[in-house]
Amino acid sequence: MTTKKKKLIIVLAVVAALMIALIAWGNTALELSTYTITSDRLPEEFTGYRIAHVSDLHNAEMGQDNANLLSMLHSAQPDMIAITGDLIDSRNTNIEIALKFAGEAAKIAPCYYVTGNHEARVSEYDELKEGLTELGVVVLEDARVELEKAGEFIALIGVDDPSFDTDYLFGDAETVIENKLHELTGEESVYTILLSHRPELFDTYVKSGIDLVLSGHAHGGQFRLPFAGGLVAPNQGLFPKYDEGLHTEENTNMLVSRGIGNSLFPFRINNRPEVILIELQAE
Numbered sequence: 001m002t003t004k005k006k007k008l009i010i011v012l013a014v015v016a017a018l019m020i021a022l023i024a025w026g027n028t029a030l031e032l033s034t035y036t037i038t039s040d041r042l043p044e045e046f047t048g049y050r051i052a053h054v055s056d057l058h059n060a061e062m063g064q065d066n067a068n069l070l071s072m073l074h075s076a077q078p079d080m081i082a083i084t085g086d087l088i089d090s091r092n093t094n095i096e097i098a099l100k101f102a103g104e105a106a107k108i109a110p111c112y113y114v115t116g117n118h119e120a121r122v123s124e125y126d127e128l129k130e131g132l133t134e135l136g137v138v139v140l141e142d143a144r145v146e147l148e149k150a151g152e153f154i155a156l157i158g159v160d161d162p163s164f165d166t167d168y169l170f171g172d173a174e175t176v177i178e179n180k181l182h183e184l185t186g187e188e189s190v191y192t193i194l195l196s197h198r199p200e201l202f203d204t205y206v207k208s209g210i211d212l213v214l215s216g217h218a219h220g221g222q223f224r225l226p227f228a229g230g231l232v233a234p235n236q237g238l239f240p241k242y243d244e245g246l247h248t249e250e251n252t253n254m255l256v257s258r259g260i261g262n263s264l265f266p267f268r269i270n271n272r273p274e275v276i277l278i279e280l281q282a283e
Helices: 003-026 064-076 095-108 117-121 125-134 173-184 199-207
Strands: 031-039 050-054 080-084 111-114 143-149 152-158 192-195 212-215 245-249 252-256 274-282
Touching: 031 252, 050 064, 064 095, 064 274, 080 095, 080 212, 095 111, 095 125, 111 152, 111 192, 117 125, 173 199, 199 212, 199 245, 199 252, 212 274
Parallel strands: 031 274, 050 080, 080 111, 152 192, 192 212, 212 252
Antiparallel strands: 050 274, 143 152, 245 252
């Protein structure tokens, strides 16, 4: 082997090692994304109300026993924590990891949880639900609660993932969710937050008059390309429209978390795991 070839091999090996290190870092370097959501429908008392949004943990651990994730949540000082599905992974289900995280999170702030498609796939869901409830996590199965601050109220709705009721790939998820929201939405004057795993149903949320939607499922498009965004997302296909961040139409805002863990694809590229922190602001 010539000296030139040896140098080329060394250079390629160094580049490959750096790429692997960068990908490994990018899959564990948890990021906090902060948004302020303003509305003239919010009671003044809810100005400064902070919501930490966690989605798609997929049994991942950010640090030993999710210490890094819990530290971030603690530092964010939320008034509530929203967990929007896929807390477990159906391909490698570990109820213990999910419950250990949820139990510690519930010590930081009141936690509200809705299911994702992975919960719909496993026989252990009832065990997960029972464990969450025992830990003080509010499991919103097509349910509505009121959040109170200084005598004023806003509504919080949570819907089960539509794959509990219809086929995941070919079922009529829009109709399922639309019917549920028709039953759960109340007075138009009440500011309403919806926890729903699926961002691709944004048009349905807008039609239902929801003020703020917290969603996940898209994993940030898994592989994020410069200037093009996410590459692929479940139920959206290539170059998904709702892969991350804030989306607004009419009076509805939707925040899509890039999520934390991985599932079918075991890693992500240029797409750090994310916790979203929302601060509400009355206009």
